[in-house]
Amino acid sequence: MKTPITVSVTGAAGNIGYALLFRIASGSMFGPEQPVNLRLIEIEPGMKALQGVIMELDDCAFPLLNDVVATSDLEEGFKGANWALLVGSVPRGPGMERGDLLKVNGGIFTGQGKAIAATAADDVRVLVVGNPCNTNALIAMNSAEGVPNDRFFAMTRLDENRAKSQLAAKGGVHNSDITNMCIWGNHSATQYPDYTNAKINGKPVTETITDTEWLQGEFISTVQQRGAAIIKARGASSAASAANGVVDTVRSLTNPTPEGDWTSIAVCSDGSYGIDAGLIASMPIRVDAEGNWDVVPGVELDAFSKEKLDATVQELRDEKAAVADLL
Numbered sequence: 668m669k670t671p672i673t674v675s676v677t678g679a680a681g682n683i684g685y686a687l688l689f690r691i692a693s694g695s696m697f698g699p700e701q702p703v704n705l706r707l708i709e710i711e712p713g714m715k716a717l718q719g720v721i722m723e724l725d726d727c728a729f730p731l732l733n734d735v736v737a738t739s740d741l742e743e744g745f746k747g748a749n750w751a752l753l754v755g756s757v758p759r760g761p762g763m764e765r766g767d768l769l770k771v772n773g774g775i776f777t778g779q780g781k782a783i784a785a786t787a788a789d790d791v792r793v794l795v796v797g798n799p800c801n802t803n804a805l806i807a808m809n810s811a812e813g814v815p816n817d818r819f820f821a822m823t824r825l826d827e828n829r830a831k832s833q834l835a836a837k838g839g840v841h842n843s844d845i846t847n848m849c850i851w852g853n854h855s856a857t858q859y860p861d862y863t864n865a866k867i868n869g870k871p872v873t874e875t876i877t878d879t880e881w882l883q884g885e886f887i888s889t890v891q892q893r894g895a896a897i898i899k900a901r902g903a904s905s906a907a908s909a910a911n912g913v914v915d916t917v918r919s920l921t922n923p924t925p926e927g928d929w930t931s932i933a934v935c936s937d938g939s940y941g942i943d944a945g946l947i948a949s950m951p952i953r954v955d956a957e958g959n960w961d962v963v964p965g966v967e968l969d970a971f972s973k974e975k976l977d978a979t980v981q982e983l984r985d986e987k988a989a990v991a992d993l994l
């Protein structure tokens with residue numbers, strides 16, 4: 668048997684966890700030949716529900732699922748992890764300010780960063796999903812001494828997929844006809860889905876969709892507000908599509924990017940595109956045949972795009988300032 672890949676998942680008994688674990692165990696994430704170990708991390712109140720989820724995993728008799736561990740001990744949970752998927756976080760409660768939320772979650776991600784540094788595998792890669800995911804990733808990265816910054820990611824793939832689907836519907840084409848869709852900045856309502864560089868069948872989006880008012884207005888706001896629209900319609904936040912975004916992100920980071928295309932992942936900025944070095948910001952990423960990722964250089968940003976990018980980067984700066992004592 669191939670050596671299993673060990674995947675740690677926090678918030679494993681939550682909604683996204685429930686949609687995600689079965690995708691990982693079935694082979695969607697690492698392919699049909701690759702066995703996996705799951706190390707599932709929950710806080711104490713979530714442990715009973717987690718046992719139920721594990722019973723369901725057992726009942727799938729997945730051929731690729733080698734081992735499952737459930738724990739609320741972080742060092743135990745991240746032991747030997749090749750991938751740490753940080754999904755769990757504290758939701759914003761009534762009357763809670765964004766700054767309070769940043770601090771509460773900040774405490775969680777400090778501890779998780781330290782535990783990852785202490786017990787994860789040497790090649791560990793960390794994908795943060797729990798919100799506010801960019802800043803949570805920033806905190807985890809700064810707390811994980813000895814783990815290189817380029818191993819930390821925050822998820823904007825769900826936003827990218829949402830943007831592709833909106834463009835496809837408007838343009839009367841298939842999702843797979845849309846390439847080069849980049850979400851810039853923060854995974855929040857300030858994110859910038861960049862239609863100016865996206866392509867439909869290899870040509871600028873504006874050749875198919877000529878309604879600039881829609882592109883600059885409704886398209887962007889629909890993508891930015893899609894999470895809230897789903898809560899309104901479903902009575903619960905996006906879970907299956909978020910889990911799918913996690914699967915897509917890991918697949919994109921472990922497989923070469925198709926020629927000429929890119930994908931959106933929030934990574935530690937090196938200062939590209941005027942984004943302060945050290946911020947975790949979403950930008951266009953390519954992955955080579957060896958599995959190394961790079962920010963795509965030379966993407967042109969017009970005045971409209973620059974203004975949108977500035978706004979979302981400013982929000983990331985503000986978030987960073989709010990948790991400065993944790994960095």
Ligand code: NAX
Nearest residue numbers: 677678680681682683709710713755756796797798822909
């Ligand atoms: P749920 O509330 O259903 O589940 C969260 C789970 O995390 C719970 O079971 C809880 O017990 C657990 N948890 C809380 N603190 C923990 C800790 N310190 N260690 C381990 N587990 C802990 O939320 P769910 O719908 O699964 O969403 C999870 C997170 O994903 C939220 O922060 C949500 O805002 C975020 N999302 C991020 C998205 C993205 O694109 N980056 C999109 C979807 C989603 O909104």
